[in-house]
Amino acid sequence: MNKADLVAAVHEVLGSTKADAERAVETVISSIITTLKKGDEVSIAGLGIFATKMRDARTGRNPRTGEAVEIPAVRVPKFRAAKALKDAVK
16 A cells, blocks of 8 residues: 555545545644654554654675775664554454
């Protein structure tokens, strides 16, 4: 399922226009992104928790030259599935 399929599913449930369904999906996605940018987490009951974590700085290798390259610390998104989601997928 991709974003267009998700919009179509929301459109079927709401019964409004596809543009309204697309705006609803976009609002949910942008709200999650905005919250994660602030460093907070998003918890959706039955689905899971979207959060961020810090990935430590490390030394990597340039695969072409084999030269050591310093990779800086960075904040990355992560997702922890809820028990209900894990049980549904089993």
